[in-house]
Amino acid sequence: MKNEKCKITKPESAAYRLSDLGETGLLARIEKHFKFQKDTRLLLGPGDDCAVLRHAPGKALVITTDEIVEGTHFLMRFSTPEDLAAKLLRVNLSDLAAMGPVRPVSCVAGAGLKSGLPLSFIIRFLKKLKSEALRFGITVAGGNLAGARENHFYLTMWGEAEPSKLLTRYGAGPGDLIFNIGPLGSASAGLELLKAANKKNIKKFKGLVKGFWRPEPMLAAGRLLGEKKIASAMIDNSDGLARSAAIIAELSKCQTTLNLPEEAVSKELKRYAAVKGRDWRAYALKGGEDFGLVFTVPARKAAILKKLLPAAVCVGRVEKGRGSVIENYGSEISAFSHF
Amino acid sequence: MKNEKCKITKPESAAYRLSDLGETGLLARIEKHFKFQKDTRLLLGPGDDCAVLRHAPGKALVITTDEIVEGTHFLMRFSTPEDLAAKLLRVNLSDLAAMGPVRPVSCVAGAGLKSGLPLSFIIRFLKKLKSEALRFGITVAGGNLAGARENHFYLTMWGEAEPSKLLTRYGAGPGDLIFNIGPLGSASAGLELLKAANKKNIKKFKGLVKGFWRPEPMLAAGRLLGEKKIASAMIDNSDGLARSAAIIAELSKCQTTLNLPEEAVSKELKRYAAVKGRDWRAYALKGGEDFGLVFTVPARKAAILKKLLPAAVCVGRVEKGRGSVIENYGSEISAFSHF
Structure with a gap:
């Protein structure tokens, strides 16, 4: 040009x-x-x-x-x-x-x-x-x-x-909790495995490779969260949890603080991360293409949520302020970018 | 792969x-x-x-x-x-x-x-x-x-x-006439001019270059043809008139015979074709991306059509049979293909 x-x-x-x-x-x-x-x-x-x-x-x-x-x-x-x-x-x-x-x-x-x-x-x-x-x-x-x-x-x-009944990225507020439903980090680990092309490892960690190629759209969970008016904001987790939280923070004009519990990711991802000598949180926070749902729920509705969607995991909270913070993780975050 | x-x-x-x-x-x-x-x-x-x-x-x-x-x-x-x-x-x-x-x-x-x-x-x-x-x-x-x-x-x-009220590519029948509304051959000549990058020629034939970059969608003509129930089949002329007629022939299970009159194309295209030493019909029949409308009209409605859309030009007829024929043109046709 x-x-x-x-x-x-x-x-x-x-x-x-x-x-x-x-x-x-x-x-x-x-x-x-x-x-x-x-x-x-x-x-x-x-x-x-x-x-x-x-x-x-x-x-x-x-x-x-x-x-x-x-x-x-x-x-x-x-x-x-x-x-x-x-x-x-x-x-x-x-x-x-x-x-x-x-x-x-x-x-x-x-x-x-x-x-x-x-x-x-x-x-x-x-x-x-x-x-x-x-x-x-x-x-x-x-x-x-x-x-x-x-x-x-x-x-x-x-x-x-x-x-x-539709949910947007704009409705989160201080006092809400942040939840994720769906895999975290699997797709990016799966992509790493495919790129490395080690057949033995691809077989050993086939759940991660499946996470990359066959994300399961969370239609039932999305429907429930909207129908029951439980979530205040929602986004599909396409570019990593850190980025998803940052987008909600920016558009909802608040601060998101992520703090990943052990149960946030699969055992398979933890095993893979251990083999690679990396923190599993890096995959969960920075890895893209997981395509679960990240959503915020007012704290008073958390008990109902746990009954309705037991697979949802609390991964953080919404506070007054701006920007997004990650607790319990040392590395600098650079979220998945398409360029 | x-x-x-x-x-x-x-x-x-x-x-x-x-x-x-x-x-x-x-x-x-x-x-x-x-x-x-x-x-x-x-x-x-x-x-x-x-x-x-x-x-x-x-x-x-x-x-x-x-x-x-x-x-x-x-x-x-x-x-x-x-x-x-x-x-x-x-x-x-x-x-x-x-x-x-x-x-x-x-x-x-x-x-x-x-x-x-x-x-x-x-x-x-x-x-x-x-x-x-x-x-x-x-x-x-x-x-x-x-x-x-x-x-x-x-x-x-x-x-x-x-x-x-919608029109498809399937409704043409023997006895119909084939019409075109919109430029023919301009876009492909315009693309030739842009590729050749001769500034003087680009200026001289700016109507053809405009034909390539600014096709005018025939929304009003399309609306009229459907509302008044005049046309029996219609297609947008994206891959050249020869190809448009062939598609109508195939899908409507009949034969199309194209015969381009002098007034089917602009004077500018004729001047350009003369400079290039080519038959202007080649551009009109084989040139893609003109984005006019090619449509068929039962012969008894031709007079109404001429009143409603005087800019439409009769470019052929529909007959019993299969396939598409081009009269009044010597060269072999190989229509515009994206591969």
């Missing part, structure tokens, strides 16, 4: 390239530039797990889109078409789950494909996409194909919901 | 890679493998310009997705962020227009971006995406960002419609 085609209009912008800024900084700037204030149908625009649009009396359309890109999210040498299709569908379902009681309806898929890719790869990808869609009770309504020099796959998925 | 990861299940598949098969062949195979017969909400699945889903009594959601990929659809050296944003939005609107009377509502955008891309590029892209969205009366509800080694931008867009 020639520089003269990118005339800088704001002095501050000149200094930044995407690699300096990271995804967080970029998203913040995008939201600043990007408001559609006059559209009363748009109940929730850019900045949450999904967009929400009024579409019939008492009914909202909840929409999300997510992409997986070769070299960023996966390498072809350790990916089957079934892995890619299953993960793509599930990460989008996870976004819907993070909004609360959403009934997934359908999706459209798109792919940019290398010309050397065997047809059998695409057919296998589509068959798995279809069987996974049916498993979760949705359809694939259509799609698009384009040539590319790097394989990438995207999905836009939508569901229906009652707008009043 | 290792071959053992792509175990071939069907002998026929083994011979094919995407580059051999082309987009048409691939799409046909996808549709074969990809039906969701039990979902009564899915009024129209893969295979048309948009998917159509029932979403309220008498109301359908009309959804499309389209992508532009660096190296396939554009080169960074001749593309501004404004060009990319405007084109991306318009090609998706064009898909909605091809379904007939659709009211565009909103969209979500996604991008895979190189890490070296200046922040100003993204901000300019988003500003233009927003201003173009407002121009066409829609919002951008959300999106996704991913790192990539090749820039690509996608959009999923939806609108609302009365299902009974």
